[in-house]
Amino acid sequence: MKIALIGYGKMGKEIEKVALSRGHEIVSIIDVDNHQDIDSDAFRSADVAIEFTAPAVAYGNCMEAFKQGVKVVSGSTGWMGEHGDEVRRLCKEEGKTLFWSSNFSLGVAIFSAVNKYLAKIMNRFPNYDVSMVETHHIHKVDAPSGTAITLAEGILENLDRKSKWVMGTLTAPDGTVSGTTECAPDELPVSAIRRDEVPGIHTIRYESEADSIIITHDAKNRKGFALGAVLAAEYTAVHEGFLGMNDLFQF
């Protein structure tokens, strides 16, 4: 399969390695310096573009790839809240194809299923209150993480006593803490920690007076994200519309 990469940072480089190891060809690499090359025969020859850039530019990149007639797999976070409805409409009504996930690792897909199941169980046990903490490297620009937002949505869909998630505390790289975990009973606090080079840790806690139930996903490196993104690209090459991890793994 012919793959174009949009964004050649930490994830773009990891994805390149996995794609080559699976026998794919990288036909175009678009980064900040050569952004105009998205309008090129090389880019247009791609079966799929894999986009990992930044919240502020991800939507524009997807639109430009669509304009060139190329399907997109995007892992960029922090932009679907604002543009999700529009890209879903483009996929449904205008024949575009986008596979988006806040987290491409198989481990997080499994963790997400467990999270939803646990939230459903907790409807019967009102003594437990739930909160979430995510920890990432100091370079990350968005908080809370896209994965944390997706996990929070999974809890809200399944736990009747929670109606929205709210930003809890944010611990900056220098240790400064802002925000609060004080919130209304129907709110789910999601806190963020920025520390060292942590690839990504997500912890969900249910606390009662008697005990704690804690589930954690801890990414050891970026290989799981990269493999998932390439598997998603292979899937996207032969499918249409707005696609996600539930399509890929049939959860």
Ligand SMILES: NC(=O)C1=CN([C@@H]2O[C@H](COP(=O)(O)OP(=O)(O)OC[C@H]3O[C@@H](n4cnc5c(N)ncnc54)[C@H](OP(=O)(O)O)[C@@H]3O)[C@@H](O)[C@H]2O)C=CC1
């Ligand atoms: N869904 C998932 O599984 C995962 C998602 N992510 C998300 O992916 C995104 C990227 O992460 P990561 O690779 O670690 O970030 P990096 O900052 O390491 O890489 C982003 C790259 O995109 C480049 N870039 C910026 N603007 C543009 C543009 N307009 N067009 C093309 N390239 C551009 C940057 O260039 P420059 O440095 O010059 O600005 C940089 O090379 C983030 O939103 C992150 O949250 C990360 C890991 C897993």
Ligand SMILES: O=C(O)C1=N[C@H](C(=O)O)C[C@H](O)C1
């Ligand atoms: O920026 C990152 O690094 C990551 N971003 C994604 C997110 O915001 O959830 C996925 C992963 O946790 C790494």
